[in-house]
Amino acid sequence: MELLSGGDMLVRALQDEGVDLIFGYPGGSALHIYDAIFRQKGIKHLLVRHEQGATHSADGYARATGKTGVVLVTSGPGATNAITGIATAYMDSIPMVVISGQVPSDKIGEDAFQETDMVGCSRPIVKHSFLVKKAEDIPEVVKKAFYIASTGRPGPVVIDIPKDVTNPVDRYPYKFPEKLRMRSYTPAGKGHTGQIRKAVALLLSAKRPVIYAGGGVVQGDGSELLTELAQRLNYPVTNTLMGLGAYPGTDKRFLGMLGMHGTFEANTAMHHADVILAVGARFDDRVTNTPNKFCPGAKVIHIDVDPASISKTITADVPIVGTVQSVLNEMLEMLKASTDMPDQSAIVDWWRQIDDWRERHGLYTAPRYRTNGDMIMPQEVISAVHEITRGDAYVTSDVGQHQMFAAQYYRFDKPRRWINSGGLGTMGFGLPAALGVKAAYPDAEVVCVTGEGSIQMCIQELSTATQYNLPVKILCLNNQALGMVKQWQEMQYEGRLSNSVYEESLPDFIKLAEAYGHLGMKIEHRDELHGKLAEAFAIKDRTVFIDVYVDPTEHVYPMQVMPNGSMRDMWLSKTERT
């Protein structure tokens, strides 16, 4: 049997696991591993500029490809800098393996240089973690880490490796386990057939059904099945922020996103529904608004791979634990075999009602925002980019108003195209995530929709884009303030803008982009928006920073009334309430 050092074993095990790309940053405790990376060819390593960037890039890569993202960092600050990105992946159930160097075993607990208890620090935000004690354990730990990260409800797994374990001098026999058996971990597979039968019967009896699909449908590759189900039944579909693209956004059965900034028709239809089919969604507080006012007349069918998500905030009438794919498949088979049909006249009436809501306040039947002279409206920017990219781009986003505008107006037709930090709401996510997507798909159009606030949280990654030639579009909806904070301050704090403005301190983003070797473009006037955007998107071989000055007074609407509102209680504009 081949003898390898711990560092070489780790790299070999990653290769055997099929890893071809790692995002990372070297440092003392990880140097043996980095040397092993230098001496091999199978895995490409991208050097980021901050460990948070590494985690977001790996996250973007994982969301776009469905594969597990891999991060390598050193101990201490390297590990703690990765924490925000790990938490981001945890909240959105993204498969990720984070390998952190650790101080040598005999130094652990001595407050050694660059020592932090990484397993302890990361414990509440990982699916699982390992502290490797012996080099011989590395292959099995790697195998387990990828298995845990990518199965069931996916999530990040940390492997913390003390430096002595990767020591190049000590060599051990290397064997990558072919099979894995873990008595303590058996992710859900097929759903309970009796429950699925009940769900189908309830669905068929519905008079005002809504299909509410979340990120689990995207992650679980269930979009095609979901689409087939919805079209077969002719039932309306709404997606969560994480689920956008799970159902074609431009299809007439799509009601748009639901929740805090969901469409009037989606939120109102949910409120009046008699049967809700929740698939891979977790009734997040940004969806339900006040839980005891949530959808008063609805029976809830809840399909999720994670039993702990079911009946957590909203009690499910028909809970089904299983993978989205297997459960939807079984549902479809039952529907096909069944002679029962939905109550057509009820469904026709329901659609008539929904179309009336759409007509009154829908986002897509007519523009719902007011234009303001020469000012560019942020919604128009997203619509223009949707048109120019023919709806086919990978869109990553940061967090704030621009994120909501992108979610509302870039009508995603395909899964894995919308890449944003939904659960944790991490500013700084967009740019490194975009680089991760671009690294996976070099020929794809990748757009990072951001704001002048968020972009500054990971702007150092512009340098990574230069080093590895990852040309992405950075679309900055520049409203010269922390827009969403400002919106809340204007709506709930009588306009006291506490620390949400920069007082003339914003950098010249064009010059900044140029300093990193990229192109910059400023768009300030409404009449030049389409032309300049088209020009920017025609450039395929350079990263372009498009700094679009948008109306700084604009708010995101609809916005659910909080606190104590129900699904249907919304602000539709600054003056209009449902």
Added chain:
Amino acid sequence: MRRIISVLMENEPGALSRVVGLFSQRGYNIESLTVAPTEDATLSRLTLTTIGDDHKIEQITKNLNKLIDVVKLVDLTEGSHIERELLLVKVRATGAQRDEVKRSVDIFRGQIVDVTSNMYTVQVSGTSEKLDAFLQALGEHTIMEVVRSGVSGIARGEKILSV
């Protein structure tokens, strides 16, 4: 309602901290916690008591089950079960008190396991309720120090929790 949850988990470093961390992270409370390896050295048995309504207990058991190190668990309070806790208490015992304390210990079927001229060290085992009752019977003024082991439990009859 008070529940006794018994957990079989991998005897791995960090496993206990994951369980304890879960409780603080999700705002569940732990009344007592005991843990020790089982006859199979790769497994630990952890017993915890907690208080919550059915919804909370369901979430607790689901989230415990989600921990990778947890192999199996059972809510013992769902069925009939045996519950034991060990109490060690140092009691002031001088003069006439010595007989009085001895009588209370006998009534509760405890044992005096150490003696000084001023003090008894008493051991009592039983349900938490019984131990509470014993302490109450002693009266506050005589109690010098109390140690309780936390609850251990096992199902009655042929039901077993094993891999």
